[in-house]
């Protein structure tokens with residue numbers, strides 16, 4: 001299965017990259033790509049339809065959050081396309097930019113809730129991806145405006161101070177302004193190092209408009225401008241403030257720093273063969289084809305008892321931890337290192353408790369490789385008992401685990 005994960009990441013997810021950087025794929029394409037990847041991962045073929053043990057949404061989560069980090073094509077496509085809006089807002093030069101601006105207008109057009117029906121399909125798609133149906137205006141919410149000298153930010157129409165554009169907050173003044181479309185830099189000037197406002201009106205203000213004007217000055221005077229710096233954008237999802245497809249994708253997937261699950265972070269940091277890690281991943285999620293799970297999925301089994309003791313129902317908790325045979329193996333491990341401990345019968349807690357106080361964190365992570373080797377050998381042995389009628393041999397399980405660790 002691990003080779004399938006690698007192939008999906010390096011080939012199947014990467015193949016449509018060029019297309020997805022330019023175009024929004026239709027839903028049927030997303031569905032088909034997802035189907036191809038899912039079937040490949042679980043080893044399906046026309047004759048042999050196997051079980052998808054883990055939901056695809058969970059497979060696509062980052063590894064440290066319990067997934068396998070396989071790309072979810074739809075959100076990846078959105079993150080790639082949203083980069084066009086970022087580039088339009090951030091890059092000043094380029095023929096591509098001039099062409100797009102002359103055809104569609106600036107990136108501001110993408111902030112409109114509705115754009116003309118006659119607009120091209122491509123621009124409509126870029127407009128659409130920056131507003132997701134589930135996360136609203138996610139792109140704008142992830143972006144901060146960093147004002148330098150006010151060269152790019154429109155004084156009235158852009159949101160740069162307060163919680164709404166000045167054109168809507170002071171609508172009456174906006175209507176009598178002579179500089180509706182002007183950037184901030186044209187609505188004032190520097191006197192030495194002090195910014196002085198220079199708003200021009202079409203007529204004298206009425207008394208009540210003067211009160212509004214005073215409120216406007218009070219608000220805009222609360223901002224400071226940075227002489228010699230150009231206006232720019234800052235992306236909230238990266239420490240450097242620059243847009244990355246990965247950070248946008250993670251945002252769309254609902255992942256962010258701090259949500260990682262310590263158990264999986266530790267699992268993937270263990271230096272063992274990836275196959276062992278993948279087995280540990282499935283065990284920690286309780287997604288192995290154990291008899292209790294197979295019965296729920298409607299498989300007809302000869303019996304549902306544990307093959308080691310033929311005494312209890314086979315579940316992951318029993319087979320790996322509370323079965324008398326498995327406990328013998330864990331005790332051998334305890335006496336090998338000279339400790340005596342009580343083991344939990346839940347995989348997750350058992351894994352977390354499997355450490356030695358005499359070792360530091362890094363050494364304990366290496367020690368967890370022994371845990372993976374033992375559960376891997378228990379599983380291999382269980383399958384040999386079922387399919388090769390082998391006798392249960394706990395000493396063999398432990399000695400092979402020592403070799404594999």
Ligand SMILES: [Zn+2]
Nearest residue numbers: 306308309323
């Ligand atoms: Zn048993």
